[in-house]
Amino acid sequence: MKIKPINKKLKLYGFNNLTKTLSFNLYDICYTLSPEHQKEYIEYIDEEYNADRLVSILTDVAKIIGANVLNVANQDYDPQGASVTMLVAENEVLHEQPVNVVDNESPGPSSEAVVGHLDKSHITVHTYPESHPYKGISTFRADIDVSTCGQISPLKALNYLITSFEPDIAIIDYRVRGFTRDVNGKKYYIDHKINSIQNYMTGKTRELYQMIDVNIYQExxxxxxxxxxxxxLDHYLFGTAKKELPPAERKKIKQRIKKEMLEIYYGKNMPTVRG
Structure with a gap:
């Protein structure tokens, strides 16, 4: 089912009251052979994605979606993890001003080239480093919410966030809530075209991932x-290299990592993957 976009010349009665929220979980999976390497991995993640780095990333997100930053609160936690909350606001929308909608499904910039402007609502990120108690697997999760009210949409920041974190797994949700009215009083429940979140990522990004969509267009x-x-395997090993491991050990570690990734991807526990 395709959504018919609203005419870009649509004139609103007052403020655009639509709320657009982009939420996702990003996962990085790692395997450590010893408790010492596990500790080093958690320390590495805590340094790589500390509160200051996350503030920098969210500031770029605000620029991309066109929002003015009003306030930033950030915190590093002991023993691990960090949180950032950023309040953003859109410039005043004048009565009967044409809607500046996202008129096509196209990716925003990557993390190598950030351009844009700022404006609206809130952006948050929380990180959750954790580890398996005895099987060597460590996982880093970042939960990100970009919520905007009015004309601007968080979708243009999606490709930048994916390329910034380079996750092994990403679970992404986008929802438009509420309604806004035109000058004749007619309600609109969405003000831009969207068929799939995937269309807001570059072809280069999409080629790297297997993707599944579950969309409820009418909602x-x-x-x-x-x-x-x-x-x-070398991508997932921390503190050692694949060539340093005997074949049987490589196979066992590969099975454990694949099992962990598939359980996160499908959201349920499953048997060990063979091969």
Whole structure:
């Protein structure tokens, strides 16, 4: 089912009251052979994604979606993890001003090239480093919410966030809530075209991942899950290299990592993956 976009010349009665929320969980999976390496991985993640770095990323997000930053609160936690909350606001929308809608499904910039402007509502990120008690697996999760009210949409920040975190797995939700009125009083429940969250990522990004969509078009709810297609054991090992391990050990570790990734991707526990 395709959504027919609203005419870009639509004139609103007062403020655009639509709320657009982009929420996702980003996962990084790692395997450590010793408790010492596990501790080093958690320390590495805590440093790589500390509160100051996250503030920098969210500031870029605000620029991309066109929002003015009003306030920033950030905190690093002991023993691990960090949170950032950023309040953003859109410039005043004048009576009968044409809507500046997202008129096509196209990716925003990557993390290598950030351009744009700022404006609206709130952006938050919380990080959750954790580890398996005895099987060597460590997981880093970042939960991000970009919520805007009015003309601007968080979708243009999606590609930047994916390329900034380079996750092994991403679970993404986008929803448009509420309604806004035109000058004749007619209600609109969405003000831009969208068929799939995937269309807001570059082809280069999409090629890296296996993706599944579950969309409820009539409710303006869109859901996409992503998992890396290619599996290179060296990508997941921390503190050691694949060539240092005997074949039997490599196979066992590969099975454990794949099982962990598939359980996160499908949201349920499952048998060990063979091969």
């Amino acid at each position: 303006n709810i869109f859901h996409t899950k992503m998992i890396l297609k290619e599996f290179d």
